[in-house]
Amino acid sequence: MQISILSLNDAKSENKTFRIDAEFFQEKFLDSISRIERHSFSYVGDVSAWVTQGPNPKFSTDGIPCLTGRNINKGEVSYLNPDYVDEDEYQRLSRFQLNAGDTLITLKGKGSIGKIGYVTDNRAAIFSRDVGIIRPSKIDAGYLNVFFLCKYGKLLVDRGETGGTGQSTLTTSYLKAIPVPRFDCEQSIGKLLEKVEWFKSESNREYQEAQDILLAELGLTNWQPRHQLTFIKNYSYTQQAGRIDAEYFQPKYDEIIEAIKSYSGGWDTLGNLVPLKDKNYTPKSTKEYKYIELSNIAGNGEITGCMSEFGNELPSRARRIVASGDVIVSSIEGSLSSIALVGKEYNNALCSTGFYVINSSLFNSETLLVLMKSIAGQMLLKKGCNGTILAAINKDEFRKIILPEITEQKQLEIQQKVTESFNLRKQSKHLLETAKKAVEMAIEEDEKAATKWLRDKVDTNGTAC
Numbered sequence: 001m002q003i004s005i006l007s008l009n010d011a012k013s014e015n016k017t018f019r020i021d022a023e024f025f026q027e028k029f030l031d032s033i034s035r036i037e038r039h040s041f042s043y044v045g046d047v048s049a050w051v052t053q054g055p056n057p058k059f060s061t062d063g064i065p066c067l068t069g070r071n072i073n074k075g076e077v078s079y080l081n082p083d084y085v086d087e088d089e090y091q092r093l094s095r096f097q098l099n100a101g102d103t104l105i106t107l108k109g110k111g112s113i114g115k116i117g118y119v120t121d122n123r124a125a126i127f128s129r130d131v132g133i134i135r136p137s138k139i140d141a142g143y144l145n146v147f148f149l150c151k152y153g154k155l156l157v158d159r160g161e162t163g164g165t166g167q168s169t170l171t172t173s174y175l176k177a178i179p180v181p182r183f184d185c186e187q188s189i190g191k192l193l194e195k196v197e198w199f200k201s202e203s204n205r206e207y208q209e210a211q212d213i214l215l216a217e218l219g220l221t222n223w224q225p226r227h228q229l230t231f232i233k234n235y236s237y238t239q240q241a242g243r244i245d246a247e248y249f250q251p252k253y254d255e256i257i258e259a260i261k262s263y264s265g266g267w268d269t270l271g272n273l274v275p276l277k278d279k280n281y282t283p284k285s286t287k288e289y290k291y292i293e294l295s296n297i298a299g300n301g302e303i304t305g306c307m308s309e310f311g312n313e314l315p316s317r318a319r320r321i322v323a324s325g326d327v328i329v330s331s332i333e334g335s336l337s338s339i340a341l342v343g344k345e346y347n348n349a350l351c352s353t354g355f356y357v358i359n360s361s362l363f364n365s366e367t368l369l370v371l372m373k374s375i376a377g378q379m380l381l382k383k384g385c386n387g388t389i390l391a392a393i394n395k396d397e398f399r400k401i402i403l404p405e406i407t408e409q410k411q412l413e414i415q416q417k418v419t420e421s422f423n424l425r426k427q428s429k430h431l432l433e434t435a436k437k438a439v440e441m442a443i444e445e446d447e448k449a450a451t452k453w454l455r456d457k458v459d460t461n462g463t464a465c
Contacts, residue, residue: 029159032152035443036181042139045176049137053107053172054127055093060086065125067098069106072117072131073295073304075149075432076200077104080299080337085126096126096133101141103134103148105157107170114157114170118145120197132172139180142190143439147180150436152443183447185438185454192435192458199428203421207300210370210417217410218259220376253383256376263404270358271399274368277357278395281321283311283350290349291318294330297338301369301418302425303346318350320357325365328355329372329381331398333391336381341369341418356398366418367411371403434458 045051057066065071065082072078085093098104104117108130127133136144147153160174215221260267283289291307291314298304322328324347330338332354342349351357360368371377384397406414434457442450 024159026159028155032155032159033179036152036179039181039183039443041179041181043176044134044144044178044180047136047139047144047180048134048176050133050135051172051176052133054129054131054133055096056129057083057085057093057126058089060084060089063087064090065123067104067117067125067127067131069109069112069115069130070295072104072106072115075116075118075145076298077117077119078299079123079125081334082125083128090124090126093126098122098125098127098133099135101136103136103141103145105132105134105148105170105175106130107132107172109168113161113168114154116145116148116157118142118193118197132170132175134175139182140186140190142193143186144180146189146193146432146435146439149432150439152440153178153180181439181443183442183450185442185447185451188451188454189435189438192431192438192454196428196431196435199424199431203424203428204300206417206421206424210366210414210421211374213410213413213417214367214370214374214406215376217406218263218376218404220256220259223255223259223375250383253379256379257402260376260402260404265407266405267402268405269399270401270403273362273403273405274358274360276395276399277320277322277326277359280319280353281350283314283318285310285312287311289314289318290346291315292322292328292340292346292349292351292355294332294335294338294352294354297328297330297340299337300421300425301340301373302422303340303343306346306349314350315352317352317354319353320351320355322349322351322357323347323359326357326359327365327368327372328357329398330354331356331392331394333382333385333387333393336378336385336393337373339369339372341365341422343422354392356395362405364411364415366415367406370414370418371406377401431458 059066061084063084063086065079066085067077067079067082071080071082090097098119100119100122102119104119104127106112106115134144148157156178157170157175160170160178161168162171163169212221215223288308288310291309292303293307296303296305320328322342324342324344326342328340328342328351330336332338335354358368359365363371372381380401381393381398384393384401385391386394386397434454438450438454438457441453
């Protein structure tokens with residue numbers, strides 16, 4: 001048991017948001033505040049032009065991205081699977097348009113509060129009501145973002161969560177009252193974050209080139225699906241497919257299928273080309289496992305993290321065991337792009353039964369990843385989905401997906417691009433961890449020690465040593 005004793009006056013001085021619950025005064029939070037306030041510091045609200053919660057927009061089926069909590073994690077903003085608003089709504093909510101340098105923080109949802117995202121460009125987008133924004137004006141934006149990602153910033157964000165057993169929230173008034181240590185090396189940290197983002201950009205470029213190689217090979221470069229409101233199909237097709245929903249017979253799917261069947265290297269069904277690892281595994285109660293969920297999958301095909309739990313604490317859906325080189329494919333319609341390559345660090349981990357686990361001697365793992373994440377793979381996964389409450393693609397439909405038998409030479413080209421993409425992403429992560437450690441060292445020791453450590457760890461080109 002941990003006990004913190006404060007006088008009423010001390011509690012008032014520590015408490016700009018009028019909290020009296022014991023959770024707010026845990027020793028780990030008070031220690032973080034004490035460490036920061038040993039240095040020169042500013043409150044977030046005093047160094048920001050704007051700290052506010054997002055609006056409650058009127059959504060559209062497509063248009064301009066409106067980011068929600070699912071688009072924010074581990075310092076990154078993802079534009080995959082956002083909600084949308086139309087142009088009129090975007091203009092009406094012009095004050096909520098994002099700018100490069102903004103920091104986004106999730107404000108609602110048990111287990112989802114306090115996720116951080118850094119906006120790196122000025123693409124058109126807004127954010128929703130479950131997200132808050134901090135727009136720095138008197139502090140380096142990159143440095144502020146790194147502070148929120150380091151252990152002290154994360155602790156103080158976690159401290160602000162309220163709600164207990166009800167709807168958990170994080171208020172913007174609390175965010176404004178968070179103290180941020182001020183150092184002369186703030187700009188150096190900010191410059192390092194720019195390098196982090198450069199490596200991410202290069203990683204994305206390499207992956208896109210892998211996609212381009214595949215689509216060019218299939219003659220699908222620049223192909224875009226066209227949804228037709230009316231079309232005619234023979235009744236015999238519905239009998240053969242065992243489906244009567246109109247979406248399944250959209251001509252856009254026929255265009256993809258025709259392109260694959262026209263491929264010079266040949267084609268076959270996924271069921272014939274790719275073994276499906278669908279045997280259930282029962283975790284041992286006293287053994288600790290890594291467990292991969294949908295939320296752990298990044299847009300570039302990486303696994304970004306996992307839960308570690310003993311077998312008796314795992315959810316009942318943790319029943320698929322994975323091996324290095326496997327590709328895991330989400331079966332849930334709203335998350336079909338959540339596809340990842342299992343790295344060595346996740347060998348023998350478990351994943352949710354919401355994934356299909358595949359591997360094949362006919363495809364290298366990188367090519368299989370790119371195939372399933374390409375517009376061709378995504379369209380055919382979507383075609384196979386059915387259901388009303390939670391639409392998904394069942395095993396029979398998954399096995400019926402057709403795949404091109406990509407030539408060995410093209411597979412090697414794709415593999416090289418994906419491998420380089422993952423290497424660049426690792427460099428990006430390492431640099432970010434270096435920046436976070438430098439901020440933590442400056443808080444725990446002093447800025448001089450942090451600056452020396454940073455100089456030893458990063459070469460003149462901004463690359464981690």
